[in-house]
Amino acid sequence: MHPEVVADLESLNTTLTTVEKVMDLDELRSRIAELEMQASDPELWNDQDHAQQVTSRLSHAQSEMRRVTELRSRLEDLPVLYELVEMEEGEAQTAAQADADAERASLRADIEAMEVKTMLAGEYDEREAVVNIRSGAGGIDAADWAQMLMRMYIRWAEQHGYGVEVYDTSYAEEAGIKSATFVVKAPYMYGTLSVEQGTHRLVRISPFDNQGRRQTSFAEVEVLPVVETTDHIDIDENEVKVDVYRSSGPGGQSVNTTDSAVRLTHIPTGIVVTCQNEKSQLQNKASAMRVLAAKLLERKRQEERAQLDALKSDSGSSWGNQMRSYVLHPYQMVKDLRTNVEGNNPTAVLDGDLDEFIEAGIRWRMNDGEA
CATH class of the missing domain: 3.30.70.1660 (Alpha-Beta Plaits)
Structure with a gap:
């Protein structure tokens, strides 16, 4: 692989690893298991609002786990794509290179979007x-x-x-x-x-x-x-x-x-x-x-x-x-x-x-x- 590609893959791995740590995947798995147990309780729907809250939180947690797992899988597959590029010749190699570069760019955008989600840590976020x-x-x-x-x-x-x-x-x-x-x-x-x-x-x-x-x-x-x-x-x-x-x-x-x-x-x-x-x-x-x-x-x-704000000298941060x-x-x-x-x-x-x-x-x- 080209050194620039190697460096980019390492950068992507560093970012995704940080995302996984912030998300605390072990805690996320435990939360999913707990919510699944609540969702299977036949008496849950006696309280409609609470039931909808539980199912919504479960769906969101499962979706987050699925997204980060898929990102890790795609990152692990990228070196294989670049190995396939080196096995091709001529126009086939050019096409394979374009596909691999497009997937790398797409993966970067998806990892950065996931990274943004980890920034939502405010009291009511x-x-x-x-x-x-x-x-x-x-x-x-x-x-x-x-x-x-x-x-x-x-x-x-x-x-x-x-x-x-x-x-x-x-x-x-x-x-x-x-x-x-x-x-x-x-x-x-x-x-x-x-x-x-x-x-x-x-x-x-x-x-x-x-x-x-x-x-x-x-x-x-x-x-x-x-x-x-x-x-x-x-x-x-x-x-x-x-x-x-x-x-x-x-x-x-x-x-x-x-x-x-x-x-x-x-x-x-x-x-x-x-x-x-x-x-x-x-x-x-x-x-x-x-x-x-x-x-x-x-x-x-x-x-x-x-x-x-009254205790701060800078109050110009309002947006x-x-x-x-x-x-x-x-x-x-x-x-x-x-x-x-x-x-x-x-x-x-x-x-x-x-x-x-x-x-x-x-x-x-x-x-x-x-x-």
């Missing part, structure tokens, strides 16, 4: 994620832009096999949405998607302007960790004002016929949460309470972080403002303003091809941003 999207400046274009972002994240989740549950969609009058709240239901979604938080900017020729002028629109993305029973977020029912009303916008047969939509107002903080996507008022209230708890947990975390631009005219580009990662295919990104930007965001947070 392993939680599922509550995603809130709100239209900002830009009128009808901003409402359309908010709906495009919602579709982008749901498409990304679907492509990875992650479940999504939409809690609330507030439709704008002409097109698009004023706001939406949905949960991405898989482990480590908060740690993964929290780097998407901030203001997203779209530049394009407005489809709503009969003069075909260029329009800049803004939408805000907020990502919260799903609250668990260990978080001690106690909500006094006497401090929550509950309003019920008839759902609006597109929906199923029963959505618009009864007063099933619920609006919760947390009186001490002024936080308002709505949910209108379930059939019953009871289901909507339960979903809205989960989102309210997530918002109160985030408020508590921000207060604690503010106290810590919660404008963080990514999507340009559809006069040229095609998506650029992350924190990591400087950019691409020239915004259509693919808006169709859910987000991994490169998310992975770069996680690395940026680890190295330069907030821990």
Whole structure:
């Protein structure tokens, strides 16, 4: 093998070995065995929420084990591919060399993606994620832009096999949405998607302007960790004002016929949460309470972080403002303003091809941003 190839294989082995140590494969095997035992308990499904949590964690753990095992297997196979190259001649050797180099490049990308996952070690990183999207400046274009972002994240989740549950969609009058709240239901979604938080900017020729002028629109993305029973977020029912009303916008047969939509107002903080996507008022209230708890947990975390920041001389590490631009005219580009990662295919990104930007965001947070 060429010395450059040998050095690269050694580098890949070093990175993958570090990943395996951080993941602690022995502990992962034990966790899988424990979760398999819980999943086989016939009484597990007496508690639907707990059962779904167990099966989701088991599926995620098995997937992680499968991925790292496959990476190790592919790395061990690479020297054999290069040995086969040396046995060929002429055009066959050229083709075999190209195949081996392509597999090495693909393996490097997959190992680096796995390495990024090991960086998710924050207090709430392993939680599922509550995603809130709100239209900002830009009128009808901003409402359309908010709906495009919602579709982008749901498409990304679907492509990875992650479940999504939409809690609330507030439709704008002409097109698009004023706001939406949905949960991405898989482990480590908060740690993964929290780097998407901030203001997203779209530049394009407005489809709503009969003069075909260029329009800049803004939408805000907020990502919260799903609250668990260990978080001690106690909500006094006497401090929550509950309003019920008839759902609006597109929906199923029963959505618009009864007063099933619920609006919760947390009186001490002024936080308002709505949910209108379930059939019953009871289901909507339960979903809205989960989102309210997530918002109160985030408020508590921000207060604690503010106290810590007050002790630091450098407070310029915030990245919660404008963080990514999507340009559809006069040229095609998506650029992350924190990591400087950019691409020239915004259509693919808006169709859910987000991994490169998310992975770069996680690395940026680890190295330069907030821990």
